[in-house]
Structure formats: C-alpha cells, structure tokens
Amino acid sequence: MKILSPLLFLFFFSIIAKAQHFKVLGTAGYRIIEENKTAFPKFYQLFHQLLDQEPLLKQVIFINKKTGGPGFANPNGTITLNLDYFIRKKPRFDDNRWLVVLYHEVGHLHYFDETPRPRRNPEDSERAAFEYSLQKTKEMAMNNDCLPLKSGLQNMLLRSQSNETTDPHVRALKRMVNEPLYAEYVAFQKANCK
Numbered sequence: 001m002k003i004l005s006p007l008l009f010l011f012f013f014s015i016i017a018k019a020q021h022f023k024v025l026g027t028a029g030y031r032i033i034e035e036n037k038t039a040f041p042k043f044y045q046l047f048h049q050l051l052d053q054e055p056l057l058k059q060v061i062f063i064n065k066k067t068g069g070p071g072f073a074n075p076n077g078t079i080t081l082n083l084d085y086f087i088r089k090k091p092r093f094d095d096n097r098w099l100v101v102l103y104h105e106v107g108h109l110h111y112f113d114e115t116p117r118p119r120r121n122p123e124d125s126e127r128a129a130f131e132y133s134l135q136k137t138k139e140m141a142m143n144n145d146c147l148p149l150k151s152g153l154q155n156m157l158l159r160s161q162s163n164e165t166t167d168p169h170v171r172a173l174k175r176m177v178n179e180p181l182y183a184e185y186v187a188f189q190k191a192n193c194k
C-alpha cells in the first residue's frame with residue numbers, strides 16, 4: 001500500500017493535469033460566448049436566463065477540446081461547456097442544437113436534485129436530461145419557435161441508431177424513441193409545426 005499510494009497519487013495527478021490542459025479561464029469563456037452572441041442568439045439568451053434564474057446551476061466551466069461532447073453536468077451544480085463547438089463552427093451544430101444541449105444539461109441537474117445518490121444511474125440520468133430538453137423545447141414550440149424541438153427530436157432519433165451501447169445516451173435513447181412519450185412529442189410537432 002505504501003508503494004501504491006505515490007503511484008495512485010501520480011495517476012490521479014496526471015488525470016487532473018490532463019483535464020486542466022483543456023480548461024479555459026472563466027473570463028475568456030464568457031468572452032467567447034459574448035463573441036458568438038449573433039451566431040447563436042437563442043443559446044445566448046437561454047445561457048444568460050439560466051445564469052440569472054436557474055437555482056440548480058451553481059457554476060459554468062469552459063473547456064476547449066476537439067474530442068468529446070459539447071456539454072456535461074455534474075451533481076455539484078456545475079455545467080461544463082466545450083467552446084470548441086463555438087470556435088470551430090460545425091455545420092450540424094447550430095443555435096437550435098446548442099439550445100437543446102443546454103436544456104439537456106440542466107435536465108441532468110434536475111435529475112441529480114430529485115434522485116438520491118444510491119438510486120442514480122447514468123442511463124436514467126440521460127433519459128431525464130433528454131426528457132427535460134423535450135419538455136422545454138415543446139414550450140418554445142408553443143411560443144412559435146418549433147426549431148429547437150425539431151432539432152432535438154431529429155438528433156435523438158439519429159443517435160438512437162448508434163451502435164455505441166457503452167454510451168448511456170445511446171442506451172437511454174434506444175428505449176425512449178420506441179416509447180409513447182417520444183411519439184407524443186413527434187405527434188405534437190407534426191400537428192403544430194410546419
């Protein structure tokens with residue numbers, strides 16, 4: 001054990017150092033969000049609305065990483081945003097999709113808040129996050145903006161077809177897209193969105 005502890009320390013230190021490498025200072029992160037105000041207006045508006053009004057959101061951390069997803073949520077109330085998705089513009093990652101991501105991450109915070117730690121599992125957490133994004137983007141559709149809901153439904157269906165079943169997002173979606181709740185959102189979109 002005495003030999004192991006320094007090794008373990010080095011191991012964890014290297015992980016922390018690796019993570020730090022991608023970290024962007026908060027002020028620089030907010031500046032990049034500010035610079036993307038016109039390119040991502042819906043994201044920008046929701047981002048500030050959440051900072052002002054979402055009590056479960058305690059902190060935003062920015063990273064700039066060419067691999068990995070656009071956002072992550074942590075049970076301590078932190079949401080991490082990957083600025084690479086703003087800096088190197090991706091054609092398939094527009095304002096509507098970013099908005100869905102932001103709601104998805106807030107959905108995770110609600111799941112963490114409502115579910116005691118022993119009952120949490122990654123697949124249910126993803127499911128709750130996807131459901132929250134659908135619920136919130138449906139509210140937007142009821143206020144005449146159907147595009148985020150459309151983007152969310154499309155990307156969820158697409159991702160459900162992935163073979164990466166080690167990914168809890170994929171596992172949650174494979175179940176969800178075959179269930180009545182998802183069908184209800186699709187039916188709502190068909191009836192109310194052009």
Ligand SMILES: [Zn+2]
Nearest residue numbers: 104108126129
């Ligand atoms: Zn998620």
